[in-house]
Amino acid sequence: MKYLHLIFTIVIFTGAIAQNEEPLLKVEGFSHPESVVFDEQNNVLYVSNMADDKDGDGFISKITPEGEILDLKWITGLNDPKGLLVHEDKLYVTDVTELVEMDLQKGEINRKIPVDGAMSLNDITVDAGGSIFFSDLEQSSIYFIPGEMAANSMRVDTPKGEIAEFLKSSKLNSPNGLLAHKDDLYAASWGENQDGNLLKIDMDTKEIFMVTEEGIGNLDGIQPSGKDFFYVSDWATGKIYSIDPNGNKTLVLTAEKSSGDILFLKEKNQLILPMNFQNSVWWYQLD
Template identity: 60%
Template sequence: MNTQLKLLLITLFLSSGVYAQSTEASLIKKLEGFSHPESVVFDVNTNEFYISNMADRKDGDGFISRVSAVGEIIDLKWITGLRDPKGLLVKEETLYVTNNTELVEISIPNESILRRIPVEGAKSLNDITVDETGNIFISDSGKSAIYLMPGKALDLVIPEAKEGEIIEYLNSKRLEYVNGLFAQDKQLYAAAWGENENGNFLKIDIDTREITKISKNRIGNLDGIQPAGQEAFYLSDWASGKIYLAGKNGDLTEVLTSEKSAGDIFFDTNENQLILPMNHQNAVWWYQLK
C-alpha cells in the first residue's frame, strides 16, 4: 500500500467514528466555593460560564453563579431564590433553568428572572436542550419522561402544542429515568440514570418519538451528555465519576475518572476541555483533553 493511500484510509477512519476524538485527559484546575453544583453552560455573547447550584434543596436557597472564561468566579450568587436548579440552556439573551417542577426564564442582560413556568405533573426536572427549530425539551428524571416547550416553528405533529407552553412529550419506562439530553439532527440523544440498574445511552426520534438503545451494555448512572463532533458524545457517570466517549455506533471508551458526583458536564470545543460540576465536592473541575 502506498503512503498516499494509507494516509487517506487513516483520515477516513478517524473522521468516521468515536476514535477521532480525544480519549485522554488531565486535571488542570479545581474551582471551589460552590454549593452542590449540577450543571455548566457557556454563553458566547458574554464569554462567561453559568453554573447551577442545588444548595440544600430548600425553597429559595438555590442559585446561579457567573464564572469567567478562564475559570474565575465573577458572581457566586448572581441569580438567587431558586429551589434545586439543575439543567441550563442559553438561547439568545435568555438563560433557561430547570428548577425542580418549573422552568425559570432569566434575562441575561437585565440579570433578573423574567418568569416561572410551572410544569404540570413534573416530579424532578433535570436537563434541557433545544433543537434546530427552537423546540425546547426537558428531561424529568423523577418520572422517566420528557417535556416539550414548542418554538415558533411548530413542525412537530402534536395538535395540543402551543408556542411558549410546556406539555408532556414522552413518558416511558424505556427512557430509563432519563437524565442528560442533547438535540442533534432530528434526534434527542439521552443519558439515562437507570432504575435499580445502570442506565443506557439512548436516542429518541423527535418526529416519531421512537426510543432506541445505542449502548451495547448498561453503562452507569448517566448524567451529563455533550457532543464530540457528529459521531460521538461525552457522557458522565455520576456514581463512578467516569467520563466516557460514546459513539453513535455503540462503541464506548473511558476518557477519565474523576470522583463520585460528576454532574451535567460541559465540553469546551475551543479549548478542548471538559468541565465537570462536582456535586459532593462543591467544586468545578477542568480537564484538558489530549
C-alpha cells in the first residue's frame, strides 16, 4: 500500500519556517519513494523505493546530501520497503511482513526476518539502549528487538536478537511514524478519517499519552527538531507541521499530497521529503 505524508515544523526556539513554499531542490527518477535516512558516518542518504505492485521490485537508493544519485538501485530484491534505520553498521528496512537487515559496506541483504502476525510494517527507530522498535499500521501495534541495554522489564520474555510484540492497542490509532526520544517512544498515528495525532508512549509502563488532541490528519513521518519539539508530516494534505511539548502545532510549509517519511538535517536546517506519487525527493531550506 502506498502511503504519502506531510510534515510538521516548530517555529518557537527550535523550529523554522521554510524560506518559501517552493522546494530548494527536486531530484527525479525514484519509484514511489517512502523514506529517507541519513548515514552520518558515510555522509550519504538512503531512500526506500516501494516501486510498483510486483513482489521483489522494491529497492534502496544511495544519494548524497546534496541530491546526487550515487546508485539508484543500490540494494534490490525487496517488496514494499518503507521505514529505514541506520544502526551499528547495518541498514534496516521494514518490508510488509519482514524486517530486513542489510550490510552498509557490501550493499547487500544480510537476512530477512519474518515478523509473526505482521500485516503492514512501517516506520522504525532505535532507543539509547539499542532496542529497535517498528510499527505495524494495520495491526495498530509496535514490535521490538531488545538491545543490550534494554530495561529488564523489556527483556524478560524476549531473548537477545528476537522479535516480540511490544504493544498492541486501539489507542495507537494505526501508528505510522516512530521516534525513540529520551525515555519515551513517539508515534505519529495514521488514524481514520484524517484524525491521526502525535502520541507519546512510556517505555516502562507502556502507557499512551496524546501530545496533540484535535486530530491533525494522516500522520506519517516524525523527526526531532530540538529539545522536545518535533516535525511531523501529514500524508493527506502535504502540510508540514512543528509540534511543541504542549501539543501546539505550527505550519512550516505545504508540499503536495504524498510526501512520505521525512528527514530533518539539523546542520543544514533542511527538511527532505520523499514524494511518493511524484517519484521524486524534495529539499526545503528552513529559515
